[in-house]
Amino acid sequence: MVANIFQPARTLLYLKKYVFENGRSFILLNLAIAAFLVLWLGVYLNFTNPNLFSERAQVAYYFITLFLSGCLSAGVLFSELGSKDRSIHYFLIPASLLEKFLTSLFFAIVIFFISSSCIFWLVDSIVVIIANSKYETHWEVINLLSLNKYANPFFDGPLTDIFYFYFPAQALFILCSVYFRKYALFKAFVVVGLLWVVGVLLFLAYQRLVPTGMLHLSAGSYEVLEANGDNKMVVVPWWVLVSGSVLLRYLLTPLLLTVAYFRLKEKEL
Amino acid sequence: MISIRDFYFSYGRTPVFTGVSTTLTPGHIYGVLGKNGTGKSTLLYNIAGLLYPTGGKITVNGQDPGKREPSFLRDIFMVPEEFYLPNISIPSFVKYYSVFYPKFDHEAFSRYLELFEIPLESLLQGMSYGQKKKVYISFAVASNTSVLLMDEPTNGLDIISKGQLRKVIASAASDDKILMISSHQVKDLENLIDEVVILSDTTIVLKENLEHVSERLSFKLSFDESDLHGAIYAESVLRGNTVVMENIDREEGKVDLELLYKATMSNPLKIKSILK
Numbered sequence: 137m138v139a140n141i142f143q144p145a146r147t148l149l150y151l152k153k154y155v156f157e158n159g160r161s162f163i164l165l166n167l168a169i170a171a172f173l174v175l176w177l178g179v180y181l182n183f184t185n186p187n188l189f190s191e192r193a194q195v196a197y198y199f200i201t202l203f204l205s206g207c208l209s210a211g212v213l214f215s216e217l218g219s220k221d222r223s224i225h226y227f228l229i230p231a232s233l234l235e236k237f238l239t240s241l242f243f244a245i246v247i248f249f250i251s252s253s254c255i256f257w258l259v260d261s262i263v264v265i266i267a268n269s270k271y272e273t274h275w276e277v278i279n280l281l282s283l284n285k286y287a288n289p290f291f292d293g294p295l296t297d298i299f300y301f302y303f304p305a306q307a308l309f310i311l312c313s314v315y316f317r318k319y320a321l322f323k324a325f326v327v328v329g330l331l332w333v334v335g336v337l338l339f340l341a342y343q344r345l346v347p348t349g350m351l352h353l354s355a356g357s358y359e360v361l362e363a364n365g366d367n368k369m370v371v372v373p374w375w376v377l378v379s380g381s382v383l384l385r386y387l388l389t390p391l392l393l394t395v396a397y398f399r400l401k402e403k404e405l
Numbered sequence: 406m407i408s409i410r411d412f413y414f415s416y417g418r419t420p421v422f423t424g425v426s427t428t429l430t431p432g433h434i435y436g437v438l439g440k441n442g443t444g445k446s447t448l449l450y451n452i453a454g455l456l457y458p459t460g461g462k463i464t465v466n467g468q469d470p471g472k473r474e475p476s477f478l479r480d481i482f483m484v485p486e487e488f489y490l491p492n493i494s495i496p497s498f499v500k501y502y503s504v505f506y507p508k509f510d511h512e513a514f515s516r517y518l519e520l521f522e523i524p525l526e527s528l529l530q531g532m533s534y535g536q537k538k539k540v541y542i543s544f545a546v547a548s549n550t551s552v553l554l555m556d557e558p559t560n561g562l563d564i565i566s567k568g569q570l571r572k573v574i575a576s577a578a579s580d581d582k583i584l585m586i587s588s589h590q591v592k593d594l595e596n597l598i599d600e601v602v603i604l605s606d607t608t609i610v611l612k613e614n615l616e617h618v619s620e621r622l623s624f625k626l627s628f629d630e631s632d633l634h635g636a637i638y639a640e641s642v643l644r645g646n647t648v649v650m651e652n653i654d655r656e657e658g659k660v661d662l663e664l665l666y667k668a669t670m671s672n673p674l675k676i677k678s679i680l681k
C-alpha cells in the first residue's frame with residue numbers, strides 16, 4: 137500500500153533530488169543577495185554620514201534586504217509551472233503534491249530565512265568594522281538573535297513584530313507564483329499595489345464614516361470626541377481583538393499557503 | 406487498463422472531445438493517429454492527469470489520474486513532445502529519478518543507451534534535442550511502468566534513430582503493459598503498433614486491431630484501372646494506384662497505416678462497417 141499523502145522516506149528522496157537540482161541556483165541567489173548588500177552598503181561607506189551604520193540603520197537594512205529578497209525569490213518559486221515541459225516534469229514526478237509543496241516551502245521560507253540572515257550578518261559585520269575604523273565610531277554589529285533590544289525604525293513596537301508582516305507578504309508572493317501562469321512576480325507586485333489601494337480606500341472610508349475621535353489600539357477602544365466635552369468610549373469586545381490579532385499574526389501565513397497548495401492541486405497544464 | 410467513459414474536453418469554447426468512450430487493455434501498443442489539433446496530445450495529457458476532463462471519467466488501473474497520487478504516478482510514464490531534463494550527468498539523473506520507479510531496470514537503461522549510441526557517463530547539458538530525447542525515452546522504457554505514453558516520440562530523431570527507437574519500444578512491450586504512441590507521422594508507427602486509434606472531429610473515428618484490419622481490408626498497388634471501381638480509397642502513384650479494398654478472399658496481407666488512415670478519414674462509415 138502506497139501512502140499517497142505523505143511518506144517520510146519518499147519526501148527525503150524528493151528533498152535530495154530538489155537539493156541536487158536547485159542547489160546551484162540557491163547558492164547563486166544567496167550570492168546575489170551578498171552582492172546587493174556589498175554594493176548598497178559599499179556606496180554608503182563612501183558617504184560622510186557616520187550614522188548610516190548605526191544599529192537602528194543596520195536593523196532597517198536587514199529588514200529591507202529580507203523583504204526584497206524574500207518576496208522576490210518567493211514570487212518566482214513556482215515559475216517553472218509557467219512552461220509546459222517543466223510543468224509536466226513537476227507534476228509527473230511520483231511524489232505527492234504535499235511532499236513537493238512542503239519541500240519548496242522548506243527551502244523558500246526556512247532555509248532562505250536562515251541563509252539570507254547569515255549573509256546579512258557576514259556582510260554587515262565587515263562593513264561595520266570598516267565604517268568604525270573610517271568614522272572612528274563604535275557601532276555594534278546587530279545581533280539578529282535578539283532584535284528586540286534595538287529601536288524599531290519603522291513603527292512603534294518591538295522589532296520582531298515586523299515578521300508578522302514579512303511572512304504573510306512572502307506567502308502572498310508564493311500564492312501569486314502558483315496562481316499566475318506567466319509573469320507571476322510582476323503580477324504579485326500588482327496584487328500588492330491593489331491591496332495597498334484597497335487599504336487606503338478603507339482607511340479613507342473609516343475616517344469619513346466613524347465619528348471624530350481617538351483610537352486606543354492597546355486598550356481596544358475608540359474614544360468619540362464630543363464638542364461639549366462629554367466624550368464616549370466604544371470598547372471592542374476582547375474576543376474580537378484576540379481573534380483579529382491571532383488571525384493577523386499567526387494564521388494569515390498558513391492560510392495563504394493553504395490556498396496556494398489547493399491552487400497547485402487543481403492546476404493543469 | 407485505461408477506461409475512458411463519456412469523455413468530454415474543451416479548450417475554452419473549442420471542443421476537442423465530445424462523449425468519447427473506449428477501453429485500452431494491457432498487452433497492446435496503441436498508435437494514436439490524427440491531424441494536427443485533433444487532440445492526440447490532449448488525450449495523452451488527460452490520461453496522465455495533466456489535464457482534467459470537462460465531462461465524463463478516465464481511470465487508469467482503477468485510479469483517477471487527476472488526483473496525481475504517487476501510487477498512480479509511479480506506474481505511468483509520459484514522454485511529452487516538449488520535455489525537460491535537468492542539466493546534470495546521466496548517472497546523476499538515474500540516481501535521483503529512478504528511485505521513484507520501483508520497477509526501474511538499470512541494466513535495460515544501459516542497454517537502450519548503448520543501442521542509441523549514447524555514452525552512459527555523458528552530461529545532459531550540451532546534448533542536442535534528439536540525444537536528450539533518446540535518454541528520456543530510454544529512461545521511460547526502463548522505468549517499466551504499466552502505462553507508457555509517448556507523444557510524437559519520433560520528432561527530432563534522424564532515420565537511423567527512428568529504427569533504434571522501434572527496437573527499444575518493441576522490447577518494452579509485454580502482456581501487462583499499455584503503450585500509447587501518438588504521431589502525425591503515420592509511417593513512423595508502421596510495424597510497431599498492433600492497435601490503431603484514429604482521432605477526428607472530436608471523437609475516435611476508428612479503434613481497431615491491425616490483425617483484424619488486415620483480415621478485412623487489403624492494401625495494394627494496382628496497375629489495373631478496374632480495381633478502382635471496387636476501391637474504398639484510391640490514390641494515384643507513379644504508373645498506377647494504391648488502393649484500399651475489402652479483403653473478400655481473406656488473403657493475408659500487410660496493413661498500410663498511411664492508406665488506412667487516409668481511407669478512414671475519407672470514408673469512416675464505410676471502413677467501420679467493413680471492420681465491424
